[in-house]
Ligand SMILES: Nc1ncnc2c1ncn2[C@@H]1O[C@H](COP(=O)(O)OP(=O)(O)OP(=O)(O)O)[C@@H](O)[C@H]1O
């Protein structure tokens with residue numbers, strides 16, 4: 001199997017002064033994979049990406065690209081293209097010169113440069129703007145120019161740091177689709193940093209979820225969404241994320257808010273304190289349910305999001321039907337039993353059946 | 354009809370224009386006066402009250418340039434000293450400023466202090482030490498001696514000025530270049546320098562002007578071989594009499610190169626100054 005485009009990180013630690021930015025990060029990114037680094041602000045995504053690019057060096061650990069140890073190799077030796085959040089276009093050069101720059105540095109013969117520049121520009125639809133300077137382009141066009149500069153050298157590995165975050169919402173959706181198409185058509189590996197989980201879910205083949213410099217989970221979007229490894233991931237993924245309630249597990253019986261729910265499985269032998277997770281769309285209004293008080297209902301267009309209090313715990317419920325309720329009403333709710341997630345209350349780790 | 358805002362801004366413009374005109378007149382008056390004096394004969398210069406109507410003569414210019422005390426040689430000296438100082442300053446200061454702006458050097462912080470210190474020491478205090486040093490080196494009255502002394506002032510100043518321009522360039526731009534396989538030097542040449550052209554133009558003007566106008570060190574450390582125009586002009590002032598008209602003519606001739614450079618670099622200077630101003634300019 002070809003190694004080009006494979007990226008491996010093993011036991012990466014990175015400190016800035018006394019602050020530990022990355023703790024024991026392990027990653028194995030496969031060739032031609034679209035891999036997302038997802039996590040809240042300050043969780044270490046950019047640091048990880050910059051490490052792969054060679055713009056930072058780890059304090060401990062090994063980085064391999066295409067099967068070669070590049071831990072301390074300079075950025076230029078790694079055959080990587082990177083798209084920066086602020087695009088980092090050279091303001092004094094035209095779009096043509098910007099795109100040609102990597103070729104010029106690679107000493108590509110002058111007469112080969114122009115056709116390759118035009119080719120790259122065509123792929124991202126900016127071939128009519130080659131004579132302009134970055135300052136004369138819209139945000140979306142600048143973003144495309146940065147992409148063209150990245151693809152012109154035809155490297156096997158692309159690093160993208162929140163490349164869509166400076167675009168308006170509509171353009172972001174459109175560019176997202178084109179980005180994925182581009183990656184497919186070029187057969188390259190893409191590592192994509194974002195704090196927008198929707199972006200990660202839609203774009204990525206697999207993703208890593210970062211918290212406080214640690215990877216909490218690696219998996220496909222499905223796995224991360226449907227089988228979160230820990231309370232931390234469960235509380236981060238989904239908008240809104242799943243509801244988390246304290247509960248007591250005893251055999252197949254789950255005691256929550258004074259009710260007992262009979263599970264269809266028997267996760268543990270011994271009784272234990274757990275945290276129960278349930279997504280807003282897996283809660284129903286049912287006359288026999290646990291009584292909850294409506295605090296506020298939010299109209300989301302296609303659905304209504306009910307903010308309910310069971311005792312002192314806030315529970316969000318997605319109601320599809322047209323419910324007509326007033327704040328302060330009592331709404332009885334039940335949980336879809338087979339959609340309940342269980343986590344060890346002490347360690348925060350998922351309890352499998 | 355003008356509305357209130359338009360009228361207010363029109364009034365403000367009028368005020369600004371008046372203030373600018375007054376300031377310009379104050380600045381330009383000595384120049385006009387010198388021009389008038391340079392066109393009079395020596396006897397007419399001393400007439401009191403001064404005649405505003407007179408027959409202009411160009412003899413003074415001829416004397417200043419080709420006469421007994423011709424400033425032509427010293428003009429050439431000034432050009433050599435000022436140009437070499439400026440060139441060396443830029444060639445050394447650009448990479449140094451780049452290093453100070455970007456590399457994590459331990460000496461970074463002391464640079465600012467050193468710069469300020471060199472600008473605070475009264476130059477008179479340095480004349481004697483420099484004299485002794487150049488004397489030891491046998492560099493008194495030599496071009497290299499003069500230029501090295503000027504470099505000790507211009508280099509820290511130029512580095513300090515250029516660092517502020519370079520710090521305004523986002524890091525990512527160089528990182529992008531590094532990823533695209535550019536070396537440090539290529540990055541500086543293709544990415545950094547083109548973006549600080551305005552700053553370099555401003556630096557060139559300041560350094561050249563300072564070297565061109567310098568008198569104190571030139572008169573003490575120079576002599577016969579190296580006698581810049583500022584020193585040469587002094588020949589028109591003597592114990593018995595001062596040749597005002599010729600002095601004025603010489604001064605105006607000596608100003609020409611500076612004016613020419615100023616006009617040539619005007620666009621870059623304005624750009625350099627305003628970029629610095631808009632972005633806050635100074636060091637953060
Ligand atoms: N050069 C540095 N010096 C000191 N601390 C740093 C440096 N670079 C990053 N950090 C710290 O490391 C942590 C991780 O930063 P990083 O930029 O990787 O976060 P991120 O996940 O990309 O966040 P964001 O979504 O806000 O971009 C942050 O707490 C940040 O303050």
Ligand SMILES: [Mg+2]
Nearest residue numbers: 045046047193
């Ligand atoms: Mg970041």
